[in-house]
Amino acid sequence: MTNTSAKPLRLGIIGVGKIARDQHLPAIAASSDFILMAAASRHATLDDQPNFASIETMLADGPQLDAVSICTPPGGRDRIARAAIAAGKHVMIEKPPGATVSEVVALQQLASEQGVTLFASWHSREAAGVDAARNWLAQRIVTRVAIHWREDIRVWHPGQEWILAAGGFGVFDPGINALSIVTAILPQALIVESGTIVVPANRASPIAAQIALRLPNDAPVQLDLDFLQTGKQSWTIAVETTSGTLLLTEGGKRLFIDGAEEILDLDTGEYPRLYERFSALVRDRQSDVDLRPLQLVADAFLVSRHKRAVSFDF
Incomplete structure (x- = not known):
């Protein structure tokens, strides 16, 4: 799926951290739908691009843009997205789309009023096994689901202090990826009942949760x-x-039905597919803002017991 306009969409990227460098920049470089025109970041710059300290200065003094991709931590995304939308730019937001449900609802309304696309992206939904899993489950009655999302913060988020600060989501930052998948593949809605959230003594966000x-x-x-x-x-x-058991592994990349692995198309990665989707939404003058994963995280914080653990340092 490609942009049908004569020229690629002129894109600015906001936030030049690990996720931008690992995933967004390679996907943008490989896309014929977008051309990267500028970057805005408080602490980093890109070679061979105009660099700005904030989205405000990028919008005021930078090159003409059609769209922006926001790759900052969730705290503060509301201000960034609001500035872009108010300037008439189409907006794609890295997951989670905001620090709170209410701020994303307000952004959705603003984007509708301004007539621009707002794409709250969930990259794990683009994993190779997700569509096939949804199709297999569509006509089946689910009796039990077990989700295990266990990873090493020091490997995947080295030194990222923000992730354990207030509003950083903690272990729910990767955990929301699992929730984005299950809300996409299960034929029924999920309801949060109870839980235990474990927070280190020197941190504000959880290091574990059940x-x-x-x-x-x-x-x-x-x-x-x-x-x-x-x-x-x-x-x-x-x-x-x-009528059978389904297993997704490696974050949705591999799919097993009753123990037998399904053959999947692994050629297209998650982030290239996200940018294809963003281009299509802009072309069709539509938005895509699914709040269900974020709402489930918010509900988990509301009903769970909070337990203090030993201090954590990177």
């Missing part, structure tokens, strides 16, 4: 999150049904 959810048919859904997993990392979703 959350109990259920489906409307009372099928239990267990979410197990851990930021201190060493050795083999685990990103799995197991779904039992009345």
Whole structure:
């Protein structure tokens, strides 16, 4: 799927951190739908690009842009996205789309009023096994779901102090990826019931969590999150049904049905597919803002017991 306009969309990137360098910049460089025109970041710059300290200075003094891609931590994204939308730019936001549900709802309304695209992206939904899993589950009755998202914060978020600060989501930053997948593949809505959230004594956001959810048919859904997993990392979703079992592993990249691995198309990566989707939304003058994963995280914080753990340092 490509942009059908004569010229690629002129794009600015906001936030030049690890996720931008690892995923966004390579996807943009490989895309015929976008041309990177500028970057805005408080602490980093890009070679061979105009660089600005803020989105405000980029919009005022930088090159003409059609769209921006926001790759900053969730705290403060509201101001950035609001400035871009008010300037008439189409906006793509890295997950999670904001620090709170209400701020994203307000952005959605503003984008509609301004007539621009707002794309709250969920990259894990673009993993190779997700579409096939959704199709397989569509006509089945789910009886149990077990989600294990266990990874080493020091490997995947080295030195990123913001992720354990207030509004940083902590272990729910990767955990929301799992929730983005299950909300996409399960035929019924999820409801949060209870949980335990573990917060280090010197931090504001959780390092681990165990959350109990259920489906409307009372099928239990267990979410197990851990930021201190060493050795083999685990990103799995197991779904039992009345007519077979489905297993997604490696964050949705591999799919097993009753123990047998399905053959999947692995050619296109998650982030190239996100930018294809963004281009299509702009072309069709549409927005895509699914708040369900963020709402589930908010609900988990509302109903869970908070438990203090030993201090954590990188």
